[in-house]
Amino acid sequence: AQKVTQAQTEISVVEKEDVTLDCVYETRDTTYYLFWYKQPPSGELVFLIRRNSFDEQNEISGRYSWNFQKSTSSFNFTITASQVVDSAVYFCALSEVYNAGNMLTFGGGTRLMVKP
Amino acid sequence: DADVTQTPRNRITKTGKRIMLECSQTKGHDRMYWYRQDPGLGLRLIYYSFDVKDINKGEISDGYSVSRQAQAKFSLSLESAIPNQTALYFCATSTRDSNQPQHFGDGTRLSIL
Numbered sequence: 001a002q003k004v005t006q007a008q009t010e011i012s013v014v015e016k017e018d019v020t021l022d023c024v025y026e027t028r029d030t031t032y033y034l035f036w037y038k039q040p041p042s043g044e045l046v047f048l049i050r051r052n053s054f055d056e057q058n059e060i061s062g063r064y065s066w067n068f069q070k071s072t073s074s075f076n077f078t079i080t081a082s083q084v085v086d087s088a089v090y091f092c093a094l095s096e097v098y099n100a101g102n103m104l105t106f107g108g109g110t111r112l113m114v115k116p
Numbered sequence: 117d118a119d120v121t122q123t124p125r126n127r128i129t130k131t132g133k134r135i136m137l138e139c140s141q142t143k144g145h146d147r148m149y150w151y152r153q154d155p156g157l158g159l160r161l162i163y164y165s166f167d168v169k170d171i172n173k174g175e176i177s178d179g180y181s182v183s184r185q186a187q188a189k190f191s192l193s194l195e196s197a198i199p200n201q202t203a204l205y206f207c208a209t210s211t212r213d214s215n216q217p218q219h220f221g222d223g224t225r226l227s228i229l
Contacts, residue, residue: 009156033215045206045220052215091158097214103149103174104218106158 002027004094006107013082014115021077021110023092029053031097034068034075035104039089048090051075082114119143122207122221129197130229137192137224139207145219146212148190150174150182153204153223162205165190166212197228 003026013019025034036048049059051068059066063080079086089111093104123138139148146167151159151174161174165184179201181193194201204225208218 004158006158035217037220043204043225044222047217047219050215050217093159095214103161103164104159106160108156108158 002094002096002105004092004105004107006092006110008110010111012113015084016081018078018080019082021090023075023107025073025094027094027096029096033095035093036077037091084114084116087112087114120207120209120219120221122224124224126225128227131198133197135194135197137205139190139221141188141209143209143219145209147210149208150192151206153206159206199228202226202228
Protein backbone atom coordinates (compact mmCIF):
# COMPACT_ATOMS: atom_id res chain seq x y z
CA ALA A 1 0.00 0.00 0.00
CA GLN A 2 1.17 3.50 -0.67
CA LYS A 3 2.12 5.79 2.17
CA VAL A 4 3.48 9.31 2.52
CA THR A 5 5.26 10.51 5.64
CA GLN A 6 6.00 14.09 6.55
CA ALA A 7 7.87 13.72 9.79
CA GLN A 8 8.02 17.44 10.55
CA THR A 9 4.64 18.48 11.90
CA GLU A 10 5.66 22.10 12.55
CA ILE A 11 8.62 24.22 11.57
CA SER A 12 9.26 27.76 12.70
CA VAL A 13 11.84 29.99 11.01
CA VAL A 14 12.68 33.64 10.88
CA GLU A 15 12.17 35.49 7.64
CA LYS A 16 14.99 35.11 5.10
CA GLU A 17 16.07 31.76 6.47
CA ASP A 18 16.12 28.77 4.15
CA VAL A 19 13.89 25.87 5.14
CA THR A 20 13.49 22.31 3.86
CA LEU A 21 10.32 20.30 4.22
CA ASP A 22 10.84 16.55 4.14
CA CYS A 23 8.67 14.00 2.38
CA VAL A 24 9.26 10.25 2.34
CA TYR A 25 7.00 7.89 0.45
CA GLU A 26 6.36 4.18 0.06
CA THR A 27 5.03 2.50 -3.03
CA ARG A 28 5.31 -0.83 -4.79
CA ASP A 29 4.81 0.68 -8.19
CA THR A 30 7.64 1.72 -10.46
CA THR A 31 5.53 4.41 -12.08
CA TYR A 32 4.04 7.07 -9.87
CA TYR A 33 3.65 10.80 -9.40
CA LEU A 34 4.52 13.03 -6.51
CA PHE A 35 2.90 16.35 -5.72
CA TRP A 36 3.26 19.23 -3.32
CA TYR A 37 0.31 21.37 -2.29
CA LYS A 38 0.22 24.51 -0.17
CA GLN A 39 -2.62 25.35 2.21
CA PRO A 40 -2.40 28.99 3.33
CA PRO A 41 -4.30 30.19 6.42
CA SER A 42 -7.32 30.93 4.23
CA GLY A 43 -7.72 27.17 3.83
CA GLU A 44 -7.67 26.46 0.11
CA LEU A 45 -5.27 23.94 -1.43
CA VAL A 46 -2.88 25.28 -4.02
CA PHE A 47 -1.01 22.95 -6.35
CA LEU A 48 2.74 23.64 -6.42
CA ILE A 49 4.50 20.91 -8.37
CA ARG A 50 4.20 17.46 -9.91
CA ARG A 51 7.09 15.08 -10.47
CA ASN A 52 6.95 11.68 -12.17
CA SER A 53 9.01 8.74 -11.04
CA PHE A 54 11.14 8.67 -14.16
CA ASP A 55 12.31 12.22 -13.83
CA GLU A 56 14.84 12.69 -11.06
CA GLN A 57 15.94 16.11 -12.13
CA ASN A 58 15.66 18.68 -9.43
CA GLU A 59 13.42 21.60 -10.15
CA ILE A 60 13.66 25.24 -9.21
CA SER A 61 10.90 27.79 -9.44
CA GLY A 62 11.90 31.14 -8.02
CA ARG A 63 12.56 30.66 -4.31
CA TYR A 64 11.16 27.12 -4.39
CA SER A 65 13.14 24.01 -5.24
CA TRP A 66 12.43 20.33 -5.09
CA ASN A 67 14.86 17.46 -4.61
CA PHE A 68 13.60 14.07 -5.77
CA GLN A 69 15.73 11.10 -4.79
CA LYS A 70 14.36 7.75 -5.80
CA SER A 71 17.09 5.87 -3.94
CA THR A 72 15.83 7.20 -0.62
CA SER A 73 12.16 7.54 -1.66
CA SER A 74 12.20 11.21 -0.80
CA PHE A 75 10.81 14.32 -2.42
CA ASN A 76 11.93 17.27 -0.34
CA PHE A 77 10.89 20.87 -0.77
CA THR A 78 13.17 23.81 -0.02
CA ILE A 79 12.15 27.43 0.31
CA THR A 80 15.05 29.83 -0.01
CA ALA A 81 14.96 33.18 1.75
CA SER A 82 11.61 32.45 3.35
CA GLN A 83 8.95 35.15 3.60
CA VAL A 84 6.01 35.61 5.93
CA VAL A 85 3.68 34.81 3.02
CA ASP A 86 5.19 31.34 2.90
CA SER A 87 3.49 30.56 6.21
CA ALA A 88 1.14 27.69 5.45
CA VAL A 89 0.61 23.98 5.77
CA TYR A 90 2.39 22.06 3.04
CA PHE A 91 1.27 18.63 1.89
CA CYS A 92 3.18 16.05 -0.06
CA ALA A 93 1.08 13.51 -2.00
CA LEU A 94 1.58 10.38 -4.08
CA SER A 95 -0.41 8.94 -6.96
CA GLU A 96 0.32 5.52 -8.37
CA VAL A 97 -0.30 5.28 -12.10
CA TYR A 98 -2.02 1.94 -11.95
CA ASN A 99 -4.17 2.50 -8.93
CA ALA A 100 -7.85 2.84 -9.45
CA GLY A 101 -9.16 6.33 -9.71
CA ASN A 102 -6.03 8.41 -9.77
CA MET A 103 -6.27 8.61 -6.03
CA LEU A 104 -3.90 10.75 -4.05
CA THR A 105 -2.38 9.61 -0.79
CA PHE A 106 -1.42 12.59 1.34
CA GLY A 107 1.13 13.01 4.06
CA GLY A 108 0.01 14.53 7.33
CA GLY A 109 1.31 17.96 6.37
CA THR A 110 3.98 20.28 7.71
CA ARG A 111 2.94 23.60 9.22
CA LEU A 112 5.51 26.24 8.36
CA MET A 113 5.55 29.45 10.36
CA VAL A 114 7.75 32.25 9.08
CA LYS A 115 8.23 35.00 11.60
CA PRO A 116 9.19 38.54 10.62
CA ASP B 117 -15.52 32.43 -10.70
CA ALA B 118 -13.98 29.40 -9.00
CA ASP B 119 -13.55 26.27 -11.13
CA VAL B 120 -14.54 24.00 -8.23
CA THR B 121 -17.22 25.41 -5.95
CA GLN B 122 -18.26 23.96 -2.64
CA THR B 123 -21.38 24.91 -0.73
CA PRO B 124 -21.81 25.71 2.05
CA ARG B 125 -18.41 27.05 3.11
CA ASN B 126 -19.24 26.66 6.77
CA ARG B 127 -21.88 24.66 8.58
CA ILE B 128 -22.65 24.04 12.21
CA THR B 129 -25.23 21.41 13.02
CA LYS B 130 -26.33 18.98 15.70
CA THR B 131 -25.71 15.31 16.18
CA GLY B 132 -28.18 13.14 14.30
CA LYS B 133 -28.99 15.67 11.58
CA ARG B 134 -28.75 14.86 7.90
CA ILE B 135 -26.33 17.09 6.03
CA MET B 136 -25.51 17.48 2.38
CA LEU B 137 -22.39 19.15 1.03
CA GLU B 138 -22.45 20.18 -2.60
CA CYS B 139 -19.67 20.41 -5.12
CA SER B 140 -19.89 21.74 -8.65
CA GLN B 141 -17.19 22.21 -11.26
CA THR B 142 -16.78 24.06 -14.52
CA LYS B 143 -13.54 22.35 -15.54
CA GLY B 144 -15.24 19.60 -17.53
CA HIS B 145 -13.34 16.93 -15.63
CA ASP B 146 -14.61 13.36 -15.51
CA ARG B 147 -13.33 12.50 -12.07
CA MET B 148 -14.47 13.94 -8.78
CA TYR B 149 -13.43 13.23 -5.20
CA TRP B 150 -14.42 13.97 -1.64
CA TYR B 151 -11.77 14.22 1.08
CA ARG B 152 -11.81 15.14 4.71
CA GLN B 153 -8.96 16.88 6.49
CA ASP B 154 -8.18 16.36 10.13
CA PRO B 155 -5.23 17.95 11.95
CA GLY B 156 -2.08 15.85 11.58
CA LEU B 157 -3.75 13.33 9.29
CA GLY B 158 -3.62 15.19 6.02
CA LEU B 159 -6.45 14.57 3.61
CA ARG B 160 -8.17 11.21 3.46
CA LEU B 161 -10.34 10.03 0.61
CA ILE B 162 -14.01 9.40 1.37
CA TYR B 163 -15.49 8.62 -2.07
CA TYR B 164 -14.60 9.14 -5.69
CA SER B 165 -16.40 9.00 -9.00
CA PHE B 166 -15.07 8.37 -12.49
CA ASP B 167 -18.19 9.50 -14.28
CA VAL B 168 -21.90 10.07 -13.88
CA LYS B 169 -23.50 7.33 -11.76
CA ASP B 170 -20.09 5.79 -11.01
CA ILE B 171 -19.37 5.66 -7.26
CA ASN B 172 -16.37 4.16 -5.49
CA LYS B 173 -15.50 3.96 -1.81
CA GLY B 174 -12.35 5.54 -0.55
CA GLU B 175 -10.38 4.98 2.61
CA ILE B 176 -13.01 6.26 5.07
CA SER B 177 -16.47 5.90 3.53
CA ASP B 178 -18.37 4.66 6.60
CA GLY B 179 -21.03 7.14 7.68
CA TYR B 180 -21.04 8.93 4.31
CA SER B 181 -22.80 8.59 0.99
CA VAL B 182 -22.43 10.40 -2.31
CA SER B 183 -24.36 11.10 -5.45
CA ARG B 184 -23.12 11.93 -8.97
CA GLN B 185 -26.19 12.78 -11.02
CA ALA B 186 -24.38 15.04 -13.46
CA GLN B 187 -20.81 15.36 -14.66
CA ALA B 188 -20.43 18.73 -13.02
CA LYS B 189 -21.92 17.86 -9.63
CA PHE B 190 -20.88 15.55 -6.82
CA SER B 191 -22.64 15.74 -3.47
CA LEU B 192 -21.63 14.26 -0.13
CA SER B 193 -24.20 13.31 2.50
CA LEU B 194 -23.92 12.54 6.17
CA GLU B 195 -27.12 10.64 6.94
CA SER B 196 -26.88 11.03 10.71
CA ALA B 197 -24.05 13.32 11.67
CA ILE B 198 -21.85 12.55 14.67
CA PRO B 199 -19.28 14.79 16.39
CA ASN B 200 -16.24 12.91 15.07
CA GLN B 201 -17.29 13.91 11.56
CA THR B 202 -16.33 17.45 12.46
CA ALA B 203 -13.65 18.28 9.90
CA LEU B 204 -12.72 20.31 6.86
CA TYR B 205 -14.13 18.71 3.71
CA PHE B 206 -12.68 19.15 0.25
CA CYS B 207 -14.03 18.33 -3.15
CA ALA B 208 -11.55 17.81 -5.98
CA THR B 209 -11.66 17.12 -9.70
CA SER B 210 -9.22 15.69 -12.20
CA THR B 211 -8.90 14.46 -15.74
CA ARG B 212 -8.34 10.77 -16.44
CA ASP B 213 -4.58 11.27 -16.56
CA SER B 214 -2.93 10.25 -13.31
CA ASN B 215 -0.07 12.63 -14.01
CA GLN B 216 -2.35 15.64 -13.76
CA PRO B 217 -2.94 17.34 -10.42
CA GLN B 218 -6.27 17.31 -8.74
CA HIS B 219 -7.97 20.68 -8.45
CA PHE B 220 -9.56 21.44 -5.12
CA GLY B 221 -12.47 23.53 -3.99
CA ASP B 222 -12.04 25.97 -1.14
CA GLY B 223 -13.35 23.51 1.44
CA THR B 224 -16.37 23.23 3.72
CA ARG B 225 -15.77 23.58 7.43
CA LEU B 226 -18.29 21.33 9.18
CA SER B 227 -18.89 21.30 12.92
CA ILE B 228 -21.13 18.71 14.55
CA LEU B 229 -22.21 19.61 18.07
